[in-house]
Each structure stands twice: as C-alpha cells, then as structure tokens.
Amino acid sequence: MRGARSAKWVGGAIAIALAATACGGGDSGSDDKNRAIDKNGTFVYASGEPQNPLQPANTKEAYGSDVIHTLFTGLVDYTPGTGKLVNMNAESVTPSKDNKTWTVKLKPGWKFHNGEAVTAESYVKAWNWAAYTPNNQTNSSWFADIEGYTDVHPEKGKPKTDKMSGLKVKGANEFTITLTSGIPYYAYKLGYEVFSPLPSGFFKDPKGYGEKPVGNGPYKFASWDHKKSIKVTRYDGYQGPNKAKNGGVTFKNYASSEGAYKDLVSNNVDSMNQVPEGELANYQEDLGDRAINQDYSMIQTIAFARYTKQWKNIDVKVLQGLSMAIDRDTIIKTVLNNTREAATGWVAKDVIGYKAGACGEYCKFDAKKAKDLIKAGGGVPDNKVSIQYNADQPHKGWVTAVCNSIKQSTGVNCVGDPKTDFQADTQTRDAKKVKSMYRSGWVLDYPFNGNFLRDLYGTGVGGNQSGYSNKDFDKLTAKADKAQTTEQSAELYNEAEASLQNSFPSIPLWYGKLQTGASTNVTGVKFDQQAAPIFTEVQVYKK
Amino acid sequence: MGRYVARRLLQMIPVFIGTTLLIFLMVNVLPGDPVRALWGDKPPDPAQMEAIRHQRGLDLPLWQQYLHYMKNLAVGDLGTNIGGRPVGDILSQAFPVTVRLALLAFGIEMILGIALGMLAGVRRGRVVDNLILVFTLLVISVPVFVLGYIVQTVFGLQLKWTEPTVQDATDITQLILPALVLGSLSLAYVARLTRTSIAENLRADYIRTAVAKGLPKSRIMTRHLLRNSLIPVVTFLGTDIGTLMGGAVVTEGIFNVPGVGNTLYDALARREGQVIVGTVTILVLVYLAASLIVDLLYAVLDPRIRYA
Numbered sequence: 001m002r003g004a005r006s007a008k009w010v011g012g013a014i015a016i017a018l019a020a021t022a023c024g025g026g027d028s029g030s031d032d033k034n035r036a037i038d039k040n041g042t043f044v045y046a047s048g049e050p051q052n053p054l055q056p057a058n059t060k061e062a063y064g065s066d067v068i069h070t071l072f073t074g075l076v077d078y079t080p081g082t083g084k085l086v087n088m089n090a091e092s093v094t095p096s097k098d099n100k101t102w103t104v105k106l107k108p109g110w111k112f113h114n115g116e117a118v119t120a121e122s123y124v125k126a127w128n129w130a131a132y133t134p135n136n137q138t139n140s141s142w143f144a145d146i147e148g149y150t151d152v153h154p155e156k157g158k159p160k161t162d163k164m165s166g167l168k169v170k171g172a173n174e175f176t177i178t179l180t181s182g183i184p185y186y187a188y189k190l191g192y193e194v195f196s197p198l199p200s201g202f203f204k205d206p207k208g209y210g211e212k213p214v215g216n217g218p219y220k221f222a223s224w225d226h227k228k229s230i231k232v233t234r235y236d237g238y239q240g241p242n243k244a245k246n247g248g249v250t251f252k253n254y255a256s257s258e259g260a261y262k263d264l265v266s267n268n269v270d271s272m273n274q275v276p277e278g279e280l281a282n283y284q285e286d287l288g289d290r291a292i293n294q295d296y297s298m299i300q301t302i303a304f305a306r307y308t309k310q311w312k313n314i315d316v317k318v319l320q321g322l323s324m325a326i327d328r329d330t331i332i333k334t335v336l337n338n339t340r341e342a343a344t345g346w347v348a349k350d351v352i353g354y355k356a357g358a359c360g361e362y363c364k365f366d367a368k369k370a371k372d373l374i375k376a377g378g379g380v381p382d383n384k385v386s387i388q389y390n391a392d393q394p395h396k397g398w399v400t401a402v403c404n405s406i407k408q409s410t411g412v413n414c415v416g417d418p419k420t421d422f423q424a425d426t427q428t429r430d431a432k433k434v435k436s437m438y439r440s441g442w443v444l445d446y447p448f449n450g451n452f453l454r455d456l457y458g459t460g461v462g463g464n465q466s467g468y469s470n471k472d473f474d475k476l477t478a479k480a481d482k483a484q485t486t487e488q489s490a491e492l493y494n495e496a497e498a499s500l501q502n503s504f505p506s507i508p509l510w511y512g513k514l515q516t517g518a519s520t521n522v523t524g525v526k527f528d529q530q531a532a533p534i535f536t537e538v539q540v541y542k543k
Numbered sequence: 544m545g546r547y548v549a550r551r552l553l554q555m556i557p558v559f560i561g562t563t564l565l566i567f568l569m570v571n572v573l574p575g576d577p578v579r580a581l582w583g584d585k586p587p588d589p590a591q592m593e594a595i596r597h598q599r600g601l602d603l604p605l606w607q608q609y610l611h612y613m614k615n616l617a618v619g620d621l622g623t624n625i626g627g628r629p630v631g632d633i634l635s636q637a638f639p640v641t642v643r644l645a646l647l648a649f650g651i652e653m654i655l656g657i658a659l660g661m662l663a664g665v666r667r668g669r670v671v672d673n674l675i676l677v678f679t680l681l682v683i684s685v686p687v688f689v690l691g692y693i694v695q696t697v698f699g700l701q702l703k704w705t706e707p708t709v710q711d712a713t714d715i716t717q718l719i720l721p722a723l724v725l726g727s728l729s730l731a732y733v734a735r736l737t738r739t740s741i742a743e744n745l746r747a748d749y750i751r752t753a754v755a756k757g758l759p760k761s762r763i764m765t766r767h768l769l770r771n772s773l774i775p776v777v778t779f780l781g782t783d784i785g786t787l788m789g790g791a792v793v794t795e796g797i798f799n800v801p802g803v804g805n806t807l808y809d810a811l812a813r814r815e816g817q818v819i820v821g822t823v824t825i826l827v828l829v830y831l832a833a834s835l836i837v838d839l840l841y842a843v844l845d846p847r848i849r850y851a
Contacts, residue, residue: 049809050626051580051581051625051626051813052581052625052626052627053626053627060581060582060583060585061583133590133591133594134594136591136594136595136598137591138581138582138588138591138595140588140591141588141591153590153591154590155589155590156590207627210627226628226632226633226636227633227636227637227801227805227806228712228801253799253801254708254799255795255796255799255801255805255808255809256796256797256799258797259707259708259796259797259798259799260799262695262696262699262700262707262708263706263707263708263799265700265707266699266700266703266706266707268706268707268708268710392812419574420574421575421812422575422584423573423574423575423576423579423580423812423814424574424575426575426579426580426584427574427575427576427579428574430579430587441584442584445585461586462585462586462587462588463585463586464586465586
C-alpha cells in the first residue's frame with residue numbers, strides 16, 4: 001500500500017516535470033487503460049499489392065505472405081522470441097527413430113471457412129499440387145526433402161507424375177511424410193505457410209481461389225480491391241489457440257513507406273512494417289510510447305565472391321583481418337541511429353541453437369590486429385576491395401562507413417560498388433559477376449540455426465551464391481543432420497558455426513532490428529521473428 | 544479540315560508502333576528479371592523459373608515476343624503481369640484515378656494560371672505584377688517532390704486541415720491538394736506565358752482600334768485581348784495534359800494515390816514489361832490526342848490559321 005502510494009507521488013512528480021518541460025506524450029499514454037476495447041474493431045495495417053495470387057505456396061514477399069498468414073493455419077507454428085514449436089492444426093508430429101518418416105495427426109473438428117472439414121487429404125493434396133512444376137508455385141522447392149519430389153519437380157524436363165511417393169494418407173486425420181533422408185528438425189520447416197492445407201474447390205479453380213482464398217485460419221477473406229486494400233474478418237468458427245482479439249484486418253496499400261509513416265503519425269493507419277530511413281532519427285519523438293524497436297531474426301553480412309581471382313586462393317587470415325578492421329559499434333551508433341546490434345556470429349538471434357560469440361575475436365574491432373592478420377596472410381590482392389550493394393535501399397551510408405573503417409585501420413583501399421536497384425544487384429550475384437565482396441543478408445525461414453548455416457554456406461545449396469565451399473563445414477553439417485533430436489542437432493550445428501571462424505565465408509556485421517510503431521487506436525501490436533505483425537493479438541479501442 | 548484530321552490520325556499509327564517497340568526494347572535492356580524477382584533475396588528455383596518463363600512466353604526471342612504482343616493488342620488483349628493479372632484490369636483501375644487528378648490539376652492551372660497571367664499582364668510593372676513574378680519564380684524553382692512534402696507536412700500533419708495522404712481517390716475534395724502540387728509548376732508557366740502575351744498584345748494596333756471605337760472594356764479584354772493572347776498558352780496547356788498524366792509518378796507517390804504513376808513505378812520496380820509497355824502506350828496516345836486537339840483549337844482562336 002505504502003509502496004503504491006509513493007509510486008503515485010513519483011509518477012505525479014514525473015508528470016509535472018514532463019509538463020513543465022513541455023515534452024509530455026500528449027494524448028496517448030496514461031488514459032489508455034481506461035479505454036474500452038472494441039472486440040469487432042478493425043486493425044488497419046500498411047501494406048502493398050501482393051505480386052502473386054494469394055496461394056500459400058506462391059507468396060514470397062511480405063505483402064502476400066502477411067495476408068496468407070491470417071487466412072491459413074498450418075500444422076505447427078513457433079513462439080515469437082524463443083522459436084519454440086507449438087502445435088496448431090496438428091495434434092502431434094512424430095518422427096520415426098531415424099527422423100525419416102514423420103507421422104502427422106490432426107486435431108479433429110477443424111473446418112475451412114466454407115465449412116469443409118480439414119483432413120489429411122487437404123494437406124497431402126495441397127502439397128502435391130504445390131510441388132508439381134506446371135502449377136508454377138514459387139515456393140515448391142520447400143517440398144524437396146520429401147521422397148518423390150524429383151518426380152513431380154525434376155531439374156529438367158517434364159515431371160513423371162503429380163504425386164510425391166513420400167506422402168501417404170492413413171486416415172481422415174492422419175498422414176505420413178517420408179523424407180529422402182532423416183532430418184531431426186524437420187517439424188520446424190512445417191511452420192512455413194507453404195505447408196498450409198487447401199480446400200477441395202481450390203484444385204478446380206486455383207486462379208479464382210487465388211483471388212478469393214478460402215483458408216482455415218483465424219481470419220476469413222472478405223475482399224481484395226486491387227492496389228487499394230485487402231480485407232479479412234475474424235472467423236468465429238476457428239479452433240486454434242490463436243483466436244483473433246479483433247474483428248478483422250485491413251491491409252491498406254501504400255506506394256511508399258513515407259506515405260504510410262505520415263498516416264501512422266496521423267492515425268489513418270494503425271501500424272506499418274518499417275519506419276522509412278529518413279524518419280529513423282525522429283520516429284521515437286514523433287510516436288512517443290507508441291514507437292516500437294524490436295529484435296527480429298535477421299543478419300547482415302558481407303560475403304566474399306569466392307569465384308573471383310581475388311578470393312579464390314586467399315589465406316583465411318586476410319578475411320579475418322578484414323572483419324576485424326570494421327568498427328561495428330561505432331558505425332551502428334553514428335550511421336545507423338542505433339537501429340542494429342553488432343553480430344558476434346553467423347546465426348541471427350532468437351532461433352534454436354543461437355549462441356553468441358561464434359565468430360570469436362574476429363568480429364571484434366582491433367585495427368592493429370587486423371593489419372597484422374592481413375599482412376600475415378599475404379595481403380589483399382591489388383590492395384583493393386569493393387562492396388556491392390543495391391542503391392534503391394538505404395545501404396550506401398553504412399557501406400561507406402564500413403569502407404572507411406577498413407581503409408583507416410588497414411590501409412586497404414575500399415569502395416562501394418552500387419547497383420541501381422535490387423534487381424540489378426541480384427542479377428549480378430546470380431550470374432557470379434560480383435567484382436569483390438557484396439552485401440548479403442538472411443531473414444529466417446524457420447527458427448533453427450541450421451537455416452542460417454547449411455542453407456547458406458553448404459556446398460552447392462541454393463542460398464550459397466558466393467561459391468564458398470568447405471569440406472570440414474559440410475562434414476559437420478551432415479553430422480548435425482544425422483543427429484537424433486533437434487537439440488542435439490542444434491548443438492552440432494553450433495560446432496559447424498564455430499568452424500566457420502577458420503574458413504570465413506562472410507563477415508558478420510549486425511543483427512536486424514525493427515523500427516515501427518502503432519497508432520493510438522490500437523494496443524498490443526507486436527511483431528514476430530520474421531518482422532511480420534502478430535495480427536491476432538492486436539486489440540482495437542472503441543472509437 | 545477533314546483531310547487534315549485524317550492525316551494526323553494516320554500519322555499516329557507509326558508513332559504508336561515506334562513507341563511500343565522502343566519501350567519494349569528499353570524494358571528488356573534494364574538489368575533484372577521479373578521472374579527471378581519472384582524469389583526476392585532468397586535462392587530461386589531454376590526449374591520453376593524456366594517453367595514460368597515458358598508459360599509467359601518470356602523465353603522466346605525478343606522480336607517474337609513483340610510480334611506476339613502486337614498480335615494480342617490488335618484484339619484488345621494487353622497481356623498479363625507476372626502474377627497473372629490482366630494488364631487491362633490494372634490499367635482500367637489506375638487510369639480513371641489519374642485522369643481525375645490530372646483534369647483537376649489541369650483545371651487549377653488553367654483557371655488560376657490564366658487569371659494570374661492576365662492580372663500581371665494588364666498591370667505590368669506594378670506591385671501585383673512583381674508579386675506574381677516572384678510567386679511563379681518560387682514555384683518554378685522548387686522541385687515537385689519538395690513542394691509535395693512541404694504541403695503534406697504543413698496541411699496534413701501540422702495544421703491537420705486534410706489527411707496527409709489520399710484516403711479515398713474517388714473523393715474529389717481529397718484530390719485537391721495533390722492536384723495543386725501536380726499542377727503548380729505548369730501553373731507558373733501558364734501565368735508567365737499569359738502575362739508576356741497579354742503585355743505584348745496590349746500595345747497591338749487592334750487593341751488601340753478597339754479602344755478608339757469605344758468598345759466596353761470587358762469586351763476588349765475577353766474577345767480581343769485574351770483570345771489573341773491565348774495561342775501560345777493553349778499550345779502549352781495541350782501538351783501539358785500528357786505531362787500531367789505521366790508526371791503524376793512523384794505526386795501520386797507522395798500522396799499515395801493509386802493511379803498511373805503508382806502503377807508505372809511499381810511495374811518498373813518489378814520489371815513487369817507488359818504493364819510498363821501498356822501504360823506508356825496509353826500515355827503516348829493521350830499525348831497524341833492532346834496535341835491534335837491543340838492544333839485544331841488554333842483555328843478556332845485565330846481564323847487566319849487554316850488547314851488545307
């Protein structure tokens with residue numbers, strides 16, 4: 001009681017002090033607790049026009065996948081912040097001893113928004129359809145672990161059949177997935193929306209269902225006014241644990257994040273994905289306690305184009321030296337407005353198996369040691385490096401700062417190598433024509449450290465664009481994939497990550513953070529590890 | 544007159560083919576591949592990429608793609624974007640919005656521009672004239688996007704007279720602010736053109752004659768002075784319709800208006816050739832039609848100009 005009273009006095013004093021200095025938050029803040037919640041209120045989120053029809057296996061960019069995420073609920077999902085797996089539509093997902101065959105049991109009683117029951121068939125059919133090349137789903141490679149994938153999605157030529165042999169329906173609510181080889185953490189992959197179930201009508205009219213999707217998620221589709229907005233409303237028959245706390249979501253189309261930001265400040269939109277670069281310095285002041293600055297599982301790196309003459313036979317000491325020459329903390333503070341966190345390894349935070357410090361001393365700034373290492377490694381060929389980046393996004397500032405840091409501490413000449421936009425940048429990377437080094441980054445697909453390691457640095461895998469290849473690393477990841485449990489596998493991946501110190505596939509720079517905010521109309525706006533809002537948790541105030 | 548119009552209309556055909564071909568070629572010169580872009584920063588799936596490319600006809604040689612495009616165009620099919628949405632749908636949604644915005648901007652610049660120009664021309668050398676000159680100079684020298692942001696911040700965020708962005712593009716009142724920004728540059732030019740023309744014609748013989756005849760002042764102003772002074776202004780205004788529609792890219796971006804500018808910007812960012820070619824083709828047609836109308840208007844304004 002006494003504590004409470006004195007706290008009140010302190011609060012009062014602060015309030016007076018704030019009022020006196022005229023920097024009070026104004027209309028938001030203290031009286032929020034007394035505001036009534038409108039259970040049917042709509043959350044308006046700044047978004048854009050999805051590039052593809054709204055089919056679960058066909059959405060790659062955030063605009064489409066945010067919508068899909070509200071409409072569909074798959075077998076499992078993960079807890080934001082820890083990456084822990086939660087069963088959603090699945091009663092259980094159990095691996096065989098060798099992690100090769102996975103038995104999925106569904107919770108009975110789930111229905112699609114059109115009333116059709118969600119069964120094992122709804123999953124198996126959807127996955128087969130999505131993997132089949134002629135259906136042109138951009139995410140079909142996600143099914144590559146399943147036995148028979150190459151029959152429906154061969155590297156060249158026509159597919160032999162349209163069904164994967166690895167998927168078998170065992171009953172109305174049970175099916176099995178057989179993989180080509182055991183993967184202990186396979187259940188984590190199943191959290192991706194690619195693995196959503198589809199109602200039977202979909203296969204007769206995929207295009208029509210892409211315009212008016214019917215899912216099984218917490219929201220049902222209401223309307224899509226192209227280039228203006230997409231609306232979804234709460235589905236009251238939803239059986240999952242994440243029932244919507246609001247009446248629906250409107251995805252409002254914005255041409256630029258600047259426009260969205262102005263509307264956020266003036267409460268025309270309730271939240272947005274990322275505050276535009278130009279407002280980073282002042283968004284906390286503009287939004288007060290409505291500003292959000294949150295971690296998400298992203299890592300920014302600089303990769304070496306190993307296929308170039310410069311790096312082909314390089315001594316790893318040179319690469320380590322270049323990494324040590326970068327003063328991450330200062331750059332984050334001065335150039336990036338404290339919107340990042342210096343990286344200490346190759347795996348982003350908040351995923352299973354994340355371990356700080358995997359990069360060891362090589363991710364710490366030490367100009368003298370950097371110079372020594374580069375000298376000991378025989379120096380940088382031509383004594384010159386460049387960092388390729390896309391100029392349509394705000395990378396120029398930090399690339400210049402990184403270059404200056406390298407120049408100052410080691411005397412190695414460094415310049416930015418801008419490409420007009422992301423398209424031109426990826427094209428150069430795909431064609432393996434990067435001159436020296438390039439900006440690279442990765443947002444998690446699933447919250448497991450292997451996703452940041454094997455999928456990026458394994459020999460010949462799709463995400464490995466730099467041409468990096470290391471036998472020891474490949475051996476270690478293969479061992480990790482043979483582990484019995486997810487935990488063991490994550491530990492073995494830790495070893496694999498630590499081994500990267502000795503081959504240095506890329507320079508870890510910093511972990512991603514999300515800067516955004518919420519309007520005064522809503523409360524409970526949080527973002528998950530992929531920087532997507534958790535729509536079901538948002539509550540809307542009565543107007 | 545009829546023959547002149549027919550000839551002008553016929554001239555539009557090679558221009559039309561030329562522009563579509565040029566744009567078609569230019570889009571293909573741009574680095575970046577729309578199909579690859581579907582995968583963003585994640586590794587692409589080569590087999591699927593090839594399949595999509597094949598389905599969209601993007602694996603054919605460029606000249607075949609162009610012929611194919613023109614053949615479809617002849618039956619009114621503008622193709623689809625990469626996501627499979629008909630370009631016709633996309634454009635039929637974007638164009639009305641921009642036409643509304645452009646016409647509003649056009650109205651503002653025409654009425655306000657000519658009025659200011661007349662005022663300045665008649666009162667040449669006086670305070671009003673100087674004020675208008677300074678004002679137009681200011682508008683001409685400030686880039687559109689700067690003006691847009693200033694207007695948006697001042698009226699939308701600080702004074703709260705309007706919303707900072709357009710919430711509903713069918714509501715004309717919400718379009719006034721972006722239209723003002725869009726038309727401001729041309730407004731300044733129209734005012735200056737009118738002023739010069741009026742100032743010049745004020746000393747013309749026919750005005751002196753009209754005054755000597757004792758005609759009422761309003762008649763001299765409208766029938767004699769304005770009509771004769773409008774020829775250069777009309778030329779400018781006519782070509783400006785096309786510019787307004789194309790130039791909406793920046794303004795539409797700032798005020799979030801879902802129009803042609805927005806569509807074009809989006810299509811360029813995603814390298815969607817069919818959408819770009821479709822949009823620009825229609826813009827070219829608007830341009831051609833506008834300049835034809837301008838030429839015909841000459842005859843109305845000045846009967847001495849005749850077309851064989």
